[in-house]
Amino acid sequence: MNRDEAKIILLPYRPGLADEADPQIATALALAKRDPELGSWLEEHCARQSALRNAFRGIAVPEGLKEQIISEQAAKEKMPVRRRNFAFAALAAAAVSLVLLAMLALPTRRADDTFTIFRSRMAGVALRGYTMDLITNNPAEIRSYLARNQAPSDYVLPAPLQPVEMVGCAVQRWQGVKVSMLCFRTGKPLPPGQQSDLWLFVVDRASVKSAPETDLPQLAAVNRLVTATWARDGKIYLLETEGNEPAIRPYL
Amino acid sequence: MARMAEGMDFENLVACYYKPLYQFAFSLARNEAEACDLTQQAFCIWAAKGHQLRDASKVKTWLFTTLHREFLGMRRRLVRFPHIELEHADLELPVVPPVTASRLDGEQVLAALAQLDEVYQGPVALFYLQDASYNEIAEILDVPLGTVKSRLARGLARLHQLLADGPPSKS
Numbered sequence: 001m002n003r004d005e006a007k008i009i010l011l012p013y014r015p016g017l018a019d020e021a022d023p024q025i026a027t028a029l030a031l032a033k034r035d036p037e038l039g040s041w042l043e044e045h046c047a048r049q050s051a052l053r054n055a056f057r058g059i060a061v062p063e064g065l066k067e068q069i070i071s072e073q074a075a076k077e078k079m080p081v082r083r084r085n086f087a088f089a090a091l092a093a094a095a096v097s098l099v100l101l102a103m104l105a106l107p108t109r110r111a112d113d114t115f116t117i118f119r120s121r122m123a124g125v126a127l128r129g130y131t132m133d134l135i136t137n138n139p140a141e142i143r144s145y146l147a148r149n150q151a152p153s154d155y156v157l158p159a160p161l162q163p164v165e166m167v168g169c170a171v172q173r174w175q176g177v178k179v180s181m182l183c184f185r186t187g188k189p190l191p192p193g194q195q196s197d198l199w200l201f202v203v204d205r206a207s208v209k210s211a212p213e214t215d216l217p218q219l220a221a222v223n224r225l226v227t228a229t230w231a232r233d234g235k236i237y238l239l240e241t242e243g244n245e246p247a248i249r250p251y252l
Numbered sequence: 253m254a255r256m257a258e259g260m261d262f263e264n265l266v267a268c269y270y271k272p273l274y275q276f277a278f279s280l281a282r283n284e285a286e287a288c289d290l291t292q293q294a295f296c297i298w299a300a301k302g303h304q305l306r307d308a309s310k311v312k313t314w315l316f317t318t319l320h321r322e323f324l325g326m327r328r329r330l331v332r333f334p335h336i337e338l339e340h341a342d343l344e345l346p347v348v349p350p351v352t353a354s355r356l357d358g359e360q361v362l363a364a365l366a367q368l369d370e371v372y373q374g375p376v377a378l379f380y381l382q383d384a385s386y387n388e389i390a391e392i393l394d395v396p397l398g399t400v401k402s403r404l405a406r407g408l409a410r411l412h413q414l415l416a417d418g419p420p421s422k423s
Binding site for chain 1: 383
């Protein structure tokens with residue numbers, strides 16, 4: 001083994017880990033002890049490995065992510081017992097059908113909770129901060145901007161929401177599909193740096209599996225947000241604001 | 253959830269692993285929203301299917317594997333990656349000049365990682381984030397051990413080369 005070969009072998013070497021047990025690395029390390037130039041290179045390399053490791057581990061994790069994951073799961077588990085029992089009964093009945101379908105070699109399909117994930121993701125957008133693509137109080141400009149960017153723009157606002165001041169919009173993405181995000185200001189005092197406190201997300205219904213099918217708003221808590229979801233004319237509407245049910249009811 | 257790893261409940265499980273999972277996801281996707289999605293989906297799937305895992309000591313690997321699969325699914329990748337054994341790759345590996353370690357920061361490292369071919373990004377991220385062994389990386393990425401070695405060798409060499417070269421000029 002020469003010096004250059006040793007450098008190649010030592011490239012994945014991480015001091016303090018089990019890498020030294022690798023016979024090739026052990027041989028290269030032994031060579032580095034005898035060869036001052038290689039030894040010097042190894043010293044720099046170890047410092048570089050340590051810096052790289054620190055850089056990767058320094059990736060900032062968004063605030064509230066842990067709480068969001070936990071609260072979303074807790075919300076799922078709080079499904080009423082009666083509903084759960086009904087679901088189990090329905091599942092038992094469906095299982096027979098599924099077995100038959102499987103025997104016919106139909107493709108299997110995993111449990112679908114896509115809507116829950118969509119709702120959680122959009123709650124995360126509101127909670128963790130976002131940048132508005134367009135800041136304006138002009139609803140027509142907002143609609144036009146969304147249309148130009150191929151995001152849903154033919155939305156219909158509930159009557160109680162129409163007088164609320166719009167402050168801008170953004171185009172979010174959900175599994176490759178564009179989601180319109182409309183930002184409103186309800187008039188309540190806002191924390192410093194926050195420009196809106198009520199958000200409406202609009203996405204094509206076909207993009208979100210297991211989404212609600214009725215235009216009757218369904219309420220759910222996600223982290224510290226209360227959300228309302230309804231369907232209308234092939235679109236899913238998701239309204240979010242901080243607080244609980246009384247905070248969102250006036251806009252539905 | 254029928255069973256939790258080593259008596260760990262869901263909250264503790266999330267508390268233990270959400271950070272490294274997010275960092276891995278961000279290394280792959282380089283997009284906060286996607287990384288959050290991937291992290292959350294990994295735990296969602298755990299909640300639904302984690303009880304199927306018989307060996308409780310494999311929870312971490314299971315979560316990383318699941319996240320990686322979700323990432324691949326999200327991207328709907330169509331490229332078939334060649335499996336190049338290390339022995340065949342040796343001659344092509346460059347000997348890289350030293351990088352001044354003190355000037356490395358996360359943004360710079362992730363920018364360099366982004367320039368690597370996608371097949372190298374996962375192994376390299378796991379290598380540094382988790383101090384994962386070759387076997388663990390192979391298990392998480394579901395590729396043969398030899399492939400992991402060759403991808404790591406090439407990926408690390410290229411990463412170090414990119415960092416030594418500095419950021420690309422904007423001309």
